[in-house]
Amino acid sequence: MFRCYLRASTTEQDAERAKTILEEFISDSPAEWYIENHTGTMLNRPILNQLLEDALPNDILLVESVDRLSRLSLDDWETLKSKINDKKLRLVVLDMPTTHQQIAKKGIESEIMYVINNMLIDLMATMARLDQQKRVERIRQGQERAKAQGKRIGGRGINEELHEKVKKRLAANNISVEDIAKLEGCGVATVYRIKKKY
Template sequence: MYTHLYLRASFKDQDANRAKVALEQFAVEKQLEVVGIYAENVSGTKLNRPELMRLLNTAAAGEVLLVESVDRLSRLSQGDWEALKATIKTKGLRLVVADLPTSHMLIQDQGITGQIMDVVNGMLIDLMATMARLDQEKRVERIRQGLENKRAAEPDWKPAGKGKNVVKWNAVKALMQKHPTMSADDIATLAKCGVATVYRIKREMSLA
């Protein structure tokens, strides 16, 4: 059976491919053939992620969507999570979560037992997705409260802006100048940065 690996890390993490080796080993143990690896550094609170969308467009019915844990796939709002689940179901994909043993049964057809476990597994994944979302919301709230406390204690305080990566910005600018017709997506891929960064640099260059 074919499987597609989805690897995600937030912007603050260093490497979305951190779990790649472990998932590849999991695939070998479960006799799955890896036909696609999709890795990206993007927040799990966003539904429209380039690599996730590419996976969903590429994978065929009956194939496996393999993730390390539910929170790598979703920290989505309830509405967005329902939309993603509906897309996975419509595509006929089998969502297998490496650290959720009940989902491993979806790799093989198990008759009536498999149908029952599919329902149980769906409930567990929903629960884990909810926990991942709540964890994200708590972290955001803690940050918000921390900023409010800091401002209350120091009225003149302002958070420092995130400094730009000069080397990466120069690489993007060089690609733009050398290949003026190249798409923002292709430039972002070559420069190993987000598409949003490419558009920011484009705006900066247009104002220069």
């Protein structure tokens, strides 16, 4: 049984982006799908926890790439690996062809590849964690630079076009706030905020 895990960090991202290529890889084999929008830097993920709870010995945990499974700290990665090993899951990473041999899992060659794959997966998990740390650092530096230049940090910028349209409708004084919101495709609270501002 394939236990296919798909993850994206935020709800704005498409967690099912790689589902088609995983489906092609497993062909008609029996599979359960576990899809969630959750950061890979956290060990405690509801859907991943469900997968580990459902898994049976010798099931295959299939992921597109190691960073979909982990951007964890070293200690948390070791904990997750222990959980995977305790369940006797075979980890197959689509973009690491050497792990594909775990599907058949036969003979001494397979045992040797298991050891090699563990080292490679550890390396990829470390690289995913470092990539995440670099990304966070770049964002922090960008925010500090923007703040030093007097730019607003966080939140949405003002939609000037929407503000102008709402202002004109308010100035006409012949339509309700609720109708303005419907016509302009925004919330009533937004219209009230613009009304208060101007």
